[in-house]
Amino acid sequence: MSLKQRMYPTEEQQALMVMHAEHARFVYNLGLEQRSMWTKDKRHFRQKISVYTQCRELTELRRELDWLRAGSAVIQQVALRDLDQAFKNFFAGRSRFPRFRSARDPKSGFAIRNLALRRINHKWAQILVPKIGWVKFRLTYHYQDAQQGSSARAVHHNGLWHVSISTPPRQKVPADTGANVGIDVGVANTVATSVGIFIQAPSFTPGEQRRFLALQRTLARQKKGSNRHARTLAKLASLRRTLNDRRTNWVEQTTTALARTYDLAAVEDLKIVNMTRRPAPRPDLDTPGSFLPNNARAKAGLNRAILASCWGQFTTRLAQKMDVVRVDPRNTSRRCQSCKNVNALSRESQAVFACIECGYRAHADTNAAQNILDRALTTNPGTPGARTQKPRQRAASTNPLPTVQTVG
Template sequence: MSIRQRLYPESGQVAGLVEHCHHARFVFNIGLEQRSMWRRDKHLRGPLSVPRVNAASQMRELAQLRAGTDWLRAGSSSVQQAALRDLDRAFMNFFAGRAKYPRFKRRSDREGSFVVRDLSVRRLNRKWGEVAVPKIGRVRFRISREWAQITCASSARVTHKNGRWHVAFTIPAPARFEPGTGPAVGIDRGVANTLALSDGHMLQAPSLTKFEQARFLRLQQRLARQQKDSQRRGKTLEALVVLRGRLENRRADWVEQTTTALACTHSVVAVEDLRIRNMVRRPKPKPAPGNPGVFLPNGARAKAGLNRAILASVWGRFLIRLEHKMPEGTLLRVDPRNTSLTCAVCGHCAHGNRESQAVFQCQSCEYTAHADTNAALVILDRALNTTTAAGHAVPGRARPVTAGNANQLAA
């Protein structure tokens, strides 16, 4: 758990913070490369055998590296060591099946992060606090949460993204929510409705306004035409970053509110297992008339790409947060195959059941419902019974979430 507060570095402090981000990224990446090579070569025997690489050996080598590298030594050793701890945690999550294999961090002046250990914070007044950052000094942040909670933190992560700085204080995880006692619910995710609940509710994630969306597309087109490294391109990028940040904040709020509401209301929530990915359909190709095999631009690509990316990110974050908030074993994941074609009442599964994008009508029993609601009911049914409505046992369909497989699909 963490409390994220907006950081307001003075202009003289920004360069130092960016520097810390670069060092943390450098150390993380070099450590990752070393571990990957070791994993590749560890089976080698004899003269080629490689010494074991782990957190301890990497810490020692970091000290040697610093001794021989002036620019690294100029940075903060605690920030660089924390980057190795980050890497170690990433590997632990990977080994526990909670995350994918760690990935290299990309070099960027626009985003990055690093961890501050041995935290020291000070309150200036009601609205402002200061956090001590190694080699930089005290950096001001705006207090929007209870001060007592912030002082519980023992470390914090400073992040730079979308032109803004934040500090996330790591605090002990709170007790889980009072578990909901209400009925079990199934959730289907979609494009038209972000989430459809089996009780008929439709939940819509906020997006950019029409005006903002048009601007976003215009900016993207402009960006494609502009010369690399030109000043104008930089301006366009900045404008895009602002829009994206706005959207991200809106979505993040929505995810928090929705997952809390769900966890407090329902005793069991059933969702699709994301590892079988089949997100948003691509826009239909538009064939050029009288020219077989040639396609006209269908105009939908940029927009579809945007939508796809946004939906994917919302769903991932939604599941992670729901997982945090639901008691263990009450978030069930099921095989998502054919949920949109299967009848929730009789289990009949056919393409013809799908009257249209929005309407489901069973060809066998004539059950009619909103297509997404029907899918949510099927998901719930699979989770609770691990049998289809038709009575076919499907062993292993519903997989209660345990510490072992938690977050697996978040990766």
């Protein structure tokens, strides 16, 4: 588990932290390029490349490059370890092939392997960064929890520095109520429970939305690299940071409220990456070189709405706080809770479910949440946390409780 907390470096410390991030990105990309060159058919090197051989070669490279030697060898070695872990995840089928890190990436940072902390008072503490010294950060968790960390990662995003301290996972919240709940996630209603409670994820206020769109129009007319362009980017980053903090706070409060109320939660095992994939182009067979409409613009809007609903973050944090069963999502919104009949015509609209077989009527999202709970209790009784759907084998890549609304 990571404890993310705000850092407050001085101007001199911030310049050195940017240097560490640039060095980590350079070493990571260089190591990735070297590994991509090595093949069994074309042995450009006498031995197989590993993190140990690359660390030895990094030492030789630091002797030749003064600007690289100015940084920390420990931070640069950790970047190579991150690359090695990325390859392990790829070969295990957990992620895609490692990609080069771009200097234009909105997020940049570096890892701190040997964690050293010291407390200033009940609100502030310091972390030791190699070749920089003690950097102050805000204590938003108990200091005893931060002391249990083994490593940390400093990240620069939207103009601010944060430190994420890796700690052992926390104990789940014991509710001891004996109650179970089914949860259906959606776009119109972010979270709908089997007891008729609807919870909506926060977004921009109308005023913030108008300001965000106005800043985007202003940014499009400004020259890239100018001072005005940089100031507009900073204002946009401030709005994005506000929205991100608002959504993170919503996820934490909602998942904690559910964990304190129910012993078991049933959720859909959704493949969000596949759901937000862009539609495939439709070539026009009659006119070679041209394409037919594929509703890409409408799909892009749906993808943004899905990602803004924070389904993945919500489910992950909920599973970390309580027992969660993931079920197969097929036909959960088309199945009648009363007679168990499955028919697409029963779903009259987004909000109305009217069974054409028995006449049962209910809110469509509530009916789906009840089906999710029934499927979890029927398929996996007494085995919380297990998946009722077998995980798919991923093929190797070929490319290098808040305010709620109750429905009676």
